[in-house]
Amino acid sequence: MNFENEMQSRVDAINQLLKCYLPEQEGLQKTVLEAMSYSVDVGGKRLRPMFMQETYRMFGGTDSIVEPFMAAMEMIHTYSLVHDDLPAMDNDMYRRGKLTTHAVYGEAMGILTGDALLNCAFETVAKAFDMAMQREQETEDKTRACEVYRRIMRAYRTLAVRAGIFGMIGGQVVDVESDAKDAKPISREKLDFIYELKTGALLEASMEIGAILAGASEEELAVISEIASKVGLAFQIQDDILDVTSTLEVLGKPIGSDEKNNKSTYVTFEGLDKSRADVKRLSEEAVSQLDGLGRECTFLRELILFLIHRIK
């Protein structure tokens, strides 16, 4: 199977998994349940759960305990998009060619759908705890049970912290403030902060959670964080490059939108050539560190290279 087919089969499996973890669409609160499902369907590449699962597998993980975390991660990513698109934020009516959540369900429901997805992510993590408690009852091995509980609790903390004010939300706050009409031109410090937190934090958390749940060592975990950080930054720079160089048909969204919005990006600060060179350097470093871990990681390796060389 070639890489793109393999990737598609993973995306399909993740979509299936998301369906299982999203609540049934019934009851008086049906609208928000529909809107949650709609929002998750609009979102796209399932990169974060994919990175989580591949990192988990790389460190020998074989259990279904990673699945609630994969679903939770995608719900958090989705909620952030739903709230980003709101009229008071980016005021976007379309995402990936489909109407955004608030465009379909109205602004109030857009806010509540985001809230519901964020909350549901943490409800979903509770299912990993339930699995572990079930396991404890079955085996009666308290030492092993404690070890599993600790892993899950640590994975949980990683998810919560990386999604919060010192993670994704923190980056989003600075981004919103920098975008304000009366804001000063963004400083390089702030741009780095936004890239690291707004886009980087969840990707890092995804790989870290995979490693934590599989029982990677502290040293391995540190390397995984570095790899994820480089991949996240390379991915973001590539996004900025594509905004300048791609075409509308390929990208599926207006090109040059950053320039039109007077938005400073990595390319504005560093120029196109340096930006391309940095993407190359970051991804080569990430892949070389990955190889250095000495684990089977063919798909993860290809996934990183694919993201960097993508044209949309």
Next chain:
Amino acid sequence: MNFENEMQSRVDAINQLLKCYLPEQEGLQKTVLEAMSYSVDVGGKRLRPMFMQETYRMFGGTDSIVEPFMAAMEMIHTYSLVHDDLPAMDNDMYRRGKLTTHAVYGEAMGILTGDALLNCAFETVAKAFDMAMQREQETEDKTRACEVYRRIMRAYRTLAVRAGIFGMIGGQVVDVESDAKDAKPISREKLDFIYELKTGALLEASMEIGAILAGASEEELAVISEIASKVGLAFQIQDDILDVTSTLEVLGKPIGSDEKNNKSTYVTFEGLDKSRADVKRLSEEAVSQLDGLGRECTFLRELILFLIHRIK
């Protein structure tokens, strides 16, 4: 010490605790950190953490492990108010005589502050896990450690579920839909649903979490859920009664606002006399069930009666 003094000293202690668990106001994302603290300060009576703590104590709990949950509960309650007040929702500029969060910080920051508080609640719960892990390391008693982990995980699930689509958010969704300009008059079924979920769910969760963390039995936990459900409903009906019978000065917000907003309440359906009788019946039942548990609960008992007889 009389009851009101005792209550005030508990409110002070909870405010102190909230300060400890809210993040320091520094870094590039300072605005949202300030806004989180501002929002928590505006919110008021700290009833939910108080109910949690008292239930915990009633079942013999003495550990600080309940504290992160108390803080998390108040953060969730606060985020729900911040989002409720947004222009796309109730569009309220004042709460308890102070400007609402979006009125001070703008709409985008109002959305993000709510998100940050909800997320921070779950970050805060992670601190209870950390405490328990620390304890496991110190004692090396794996059986006891497993027991504590299970309690915390169950308390965590209770928090997440009761705050979510089958709890508070679910109630809020139905409330928003019923408030829409083109909505049909609300049915009794929907009103009950909203009362049970929007206002009841977090109060129930508060008492349940207190009981779970202290190791109450399943039977005791079931009684606690019933008590909390009755207290929550009585509290909400009392709110509706006050909206009709109180004065502006006493209540601190416009009276008759429900009628002006064409909002059907318990009083609309049942009339004032029946509503008053129901409050009395519900609170008497709750107190009698509480007494039936045979635990020391003087303050909790008085707290329930106080809430029912309050005039604002």
